[in-house]
Amino acid sequence: xxxxxxxxxxxxxxxxxxxxxxxxxxxxxxxxxxxxxxxxxxxxxxxxxxxxxxxxxxxxxxxxxxxxxxxxxxxxxxxxxxxxxxxxxxxxxxxxxxxxxxxxxxxxxxxxxxxxxxxxxxxxxxxxxxxxxxxxxxxxxxxxxxxxxxxxxxxxxxxxxxxxxxxxxxxxxxxxxxxxxxxxxxxxxxxxxxxxxxxxxxxxxxxxxxxxxxxxxxxxxxxxxxx
Amino acid sequence: xxxxxxxxxxxxxxxxxxxxxxxxxxxxxxxxxxxxxxxxxxxxxxxxxxxxxxxxxxxxxxxxxxxxxxxxxxxxxxxxxxxxxxxxxxxxxxxxxxxxxxxxxxxxxxxxxxxxxxxxxxxxxxxxxxxxxxxxxxxxxxxxxxxxxxxxxxxxxxxxxxxxxxxxxxxxxxxxxxxxxxxxxxxxxxxxxxxxxxxxxxxxxxxxxxxxxxxxxxxxxxxxxxxxxxxxxxxxxxxxxxxxxxxxxxxxxxxxxxxxxxxxxxxxxxxxxxxxxxxxxxxxxxxxxxxxxxxxxxxxxxxxxxxxxxxxxxxxxxxxxxxxxxxxxxxxxxxxxxxxxxxxxxxxxxxxxxxxxxxxxxxxxxxxxxxxxxxxxxxxxxxxxxxxxxxxxxxxxxxxxxxxxxxxxxxxxxxxxxxxxxxxxxxxxxxxxxxxxxxxxxxxxxxxxxxxxxxxxxxxxxxxxxxxxxxxxxxxxxxxxxxxxxxxxxxxxxxxxxxxxxxxxxxxxxxxxxxxxxxxxxxxxxxxxxxxxxxxxxxxxxxxxxxxxxxxxxxxxxxxxxxxxxxxxxxxxxxxxxxxxxxxxxxxxxxxxxxxxxxxxxxxxxx
Numbered sequence: 001x002x003x004x005x006x007x008x009x010x011x012x013x014x015x016x017x018x019x020x021x022x023x024x025x026x027x028x029x030x031x032x033x034x035x036x037x038x039x040x041x042x043x044x045x046x047x048x049x050x051x052x053x054x055x056x057x058x059x060x061x062x063x064x065x066x067x068x069x070x071x072x073x074x075x076x077x078x079x080x081x082x083x084x085x086x087x088x089x090x091x092x093x094x095x096x097x098x099x100x101x102x103x104x105x106x107x108x109x110x111x112x113x114x115x116x117x118x119x120x121x122x123x124x125x126x127x128x129x130x131x132x133x134x135x136x137x138x139x140x141x142x143x144x145x146x147x148x149x150x151x152x153x154x155x156x157x158x159x160x161x162x163x164x165x166x167x168x169x170x171x172x173x174x175x176x177x178x179x180x181x182x183x184x185x186x187x188x189x190x191x192x193x194x195x196x197x198x199x200x201x202x203x204x205x206x207x208x209x210x211x212x213x214x215x216x217x218x219x220x221x222x223x224x225x226x227x
Numbered sequence: 228x229x230x231x232x233x234x235x236x237x238x239x240x241x242x243x244x245x246x247x248x249x250x251x252x253x254x255x256x257x258x259x260x261x262x263x264x265x266x267x268x269x270x271x272x273x274x275x276x277x278x279x280x281x282x283x284x285x286x287x288x289x290x291x292x293x294x295x296x297x298x299x300x301x302x303x304x305x306x307x308x309x310x311x312x313x314x315x316x317x318x319x320x321x322x323x324x325x326x327x328x329x330x331x332x333x334x335x336x337x338x339x340x341x342x343x344x345x346x347x348x349x350x351x352x353x354x355x356x357x358x359x360x361x362x363x364x365x366x367x368x369x370x371x372x373x374x375x376x377x378x379x380x381x382x383x384x385x386x387x388x389x390x391x392x393x394x395x396x397x398x399x400x401x402x403x404x405x406x407x408x409x410x411x412x413x414x415x416x417x418x419x420x421x422x423x424x425x426x427x428x429x430x431x432x433x434x435x436x437x438x439x440x441x442x443x444x445x446x447x448x449x450x451x452x453x454x455x456x457x458x459x460x461x462x463x464x465x466x467x468x469x470x471x472x473x474x475x476x477x478x479x480x481x482x483x484x485x486x487x488x489x490x491x492x493x494x495x496x497x498x499x500x501x502x503x504x505x506x507x508x509x510x511x512x513x514x515x516x517x518x519x520x521x522x523x524x525x526x527x528x529x530x531x532x533x534x535x536x537x538x539x540x541x542x543x544x545x546x547x548x549x550x551x552x553x554x555x556x557x558x559x560x561x562x563x564x565x566x567x568x569x570x571x572x573x574x575x576x577x578x579x580x581x582x583x584x585x586x587x588x589x590x591x592x593x594x595x596x597x598x599x600x601x602x603x604x605x606x607x608x609x610x611x612x613x614x615x616x617x618x619x620x621x622x623x624x625x626x627x628x629x630x631x632x633x634x635x636x637x638x639x640x641x642x643x644x645x646x647x648x649x650x651x652x653x654x655x656x657x658x659x660x661x662x663x664x665x666x667x668x669x670x671x672x673x674x675x676x677x678x679x680x681x682x683x684x685x686x687x688x689x690x691x692x693x694x695x696x697x698x699x700x701x702x703x704x705x706x707x708x709x710x711x712x713x714x715x716x717x718x719x720x721x722x723x724x725x726x727x728x729x730x731x732x733x734x735x736x737x738x739x740x741x742x743x744x745x746x747x748x749x750x751x752x753x754x755x756x757x758x759x760x761x762x763x764x765x766x767x768x769x770x771x772x773x774x775x776x777x778x779x780x781x782x783x784x785x786x787x788x789x790x791x792x793x794x795x796x797x798x799x800x801x802x803x804x805x806x807x808x809x810x811x812x813x814x815x816x817x818x819x820x821x822x823x824x825x826x827x828x829x830x831x832x833x834x
Contacts, residue, residue, distance in 0.1 A: 047561070048562055096560075147368055159350035159353070167412050174418065177419070177423070177666075178666060181664075
């Protein structure tokens with residue numbers, strides 16, 4: 001009887017090819033994704049900093065979620081169908097940092113260019129952050145600059161409004177004080193004139209009461225002597 | 228006979244404070260100013276913390292209170308502003324009053340810009356996020372502005388968004404609209420406060436003198452409960468007695484007392500001139516001086532609590548940055564390094580991975596709480612940069628910000644009242660201005676100061692401000708007060724002065740005061756004056772701190788020629804009033820005497 005391990009050359013060749021093709025993806029993956037890969041990005045997560053007590057453990061499932069998020073970002077940006085298997089992750093560390101590369105959906109041995117990946121990530125950064133419950137600071141794509149939200153500029157700066165109110169009140173106060181000074185002055189002038197008249201009358205009454213006649217020729221009411 | 232109401236007599240009756248309390252509060256409001264908050268804590272820190280109190284209190288006794296007493300006595304006796312009062316003491320000495328007015332004029336020009344800045348910060352506190360809390364985003368929205376990153380958000384807000392400062396004093400730049408608007412507001416409010424002279428000022432000082440204390444108390448309580456505040460207070464109060472051997476400590480104590488009380492500007496004479504003749508100013512002088520020094524000490528406790536908080540926060544941030552650097556470089560798990568074991572981990576990593584660690588050495592910062600605490604800042608840097616940095620880290624920062632800048636405004640406005648009264652009172656005393664109403668005269672002075680002061684709102688305005696602050700009123704004041712003390716003690720005569728005081732108060736001044744006026748205070752002032760002159764000559768070309776936007780920090784730069792000429796002008800213009808006026812009066816008198824002689828001879832001839 002022939003040896004169980006004695007296989008015909010044809011079968012051997014086929015087995016070899018099958019093994020080769022089975023190992024190819026992981027070999028390729030190992031070759032495609034490595035630290036400092038040309039088309040790869042380093043990602044750093046600071047889960048405990050972001051979530052404190054509610055921090056989740058980084059495991060296979062969380063990694064799957066990350067890959068799905070990146071696949072989403074790539075599909076959204078390039079309008080192609082990317083699968084989770086197109087996102088290759090390697091070199092994981094206890095820090096929770098790793099490298100990833102993106103392979104093309106048409107040809108798994110070809111990598112998508114770094115610029116496209118960067119643009120895709122930047123475009124959907126907010127979404128990716130939210131999926132992982134992190135933010136720009138705690139989910140770092142090393143080398144990718146964050147797109148910060150545009151500053152909200154109201155039509156009138158708020159300080160100008162407060163300034164307007166204060167200067168309006170102060171201006172009104174000044175005007176009020178000036179006007180009241182003028183009014184007071186006018187009132188005083190009238191009072192003085194009245195007092196002088198009163199004095200005249202009082203004197204006339206007094207002299208009249210003493211059975212005399214008040215000689216008006218010496219009164220001061222008429223400064224100019226009439227010709 | 229009937230006497231008509233003489234309107235002229237009513238005008239000659241001088242305005243008075245409605246009560247002695249108003250006078251005391253006005254003096255407190257004037258003396259307690261920004262210097263108590265931003266200069267004294269700095270001096271305390273530089274000169275050995277608690278130990279600085281010894282020279283400070285000694286100088287208060289030898290120099291501060293006697294000179295304060297002297298100025299109040301002159302004002303209350305002569306019942307005239309500084310020019311009139313000194314002319315009454317001796318016609319040749321009218322120049323002292325004139326020098327005071329010129330110095331006050333310089334002070335008025337540049338002091339209100341600080342109030343403008345306080346307004347700017349106050350108005351910007353009404354936002355959901357304080358604008359100096361974070362750096363603004365740059366034009367392509369990839370990160371913070373470069374200048375802001377190199378400096379810090381608070382510095383960026385002050386130098387770029389508030390001042391829009393130019394790189395040097397030569398580059399003028401235009402007037403900044405925001406600044407100019409706030410400056411206008413500051414002058415409008417000043418006018419409102421002095422519109423009717425002491426009648427309005429007297430009411431305002433109830434608020435400007437008391438409100439700062441309320442805020443300081445609130446801040447003291449808040450400050451003490453802040454994380455790390457005790458570090459600062461401990462640092463401040465640990466006395467370093469060896470500093471007492473340094474002569475600079477004593478000189479700084481003397482100058483601080485001197486400037487803090489606001490002597491020599493004529494404001495105290497002006498305020499006292501509105502007193503009732505028999506007002507007990509002796510007691511008030513002691514009270515106000517003690518309140519002023521007490522406030523300085525109180526404010527420095529608050530400042531050091533804030534310092535401690537800020538230093539601790541910065542130190543912890545530094546540790547955190549180091550921790551993240553280590554985590555990222557060595558790819559360790561997040562919770563393996565905490566703030567508490569950063570230093571141990573540094574050692575461990577250094578021994579385990581020496582080569583990798585060596586690569587890091589230039590990125591590794593030196594975190595030290597001592598260093599953070601010892602960075603002493605004074606002046607506008609303390610008030611607008613350091614304090615705002617501390618405030619942005621407090622919870623409910625908008626509330627604390629509003630309170631703080633409102634307090635700065637009260638302190639600054641209170642001092643402005645004294646400064647401007649020092650100008651308007653002597654002007655009021657001139658006969659040719661007596662028909663001009665109070666409102667019009669005060670308005671004219673305010674408008675004039677506003678227009679001249681607009682130069683401080685330009686892009687190089689802060690540099691001009693520093694120049695005026697350093698040279699406009701320091702040197703000339705020493706000379707003015709020296710002349711004041713010598714004039715009263717030796718030209719007017721201590722005996723005559725004694726009699727005047729007895730007339731007003733009912734008792735003669737103690738032998739203590741006489742010794743101070745006659746001997747100790749003049750000697751101290753001469754010493755200070757000599758020190759200033761020597762320092763100025765030895766210091767070489769005067770320099771200022773110019774803001775370098777590429778490096779994000781200030782650099783020492785020399786003043787250009789026109790700057791140095793202007794400094795010279797500032798120093799000479801006020802001081803020269805004294806000899807020039809004396810000379811002028813002397814010439815006038817000689818002319819008058821000659822004319823008199825001629826008339827006499829004519830008469831005898833005619834007869």
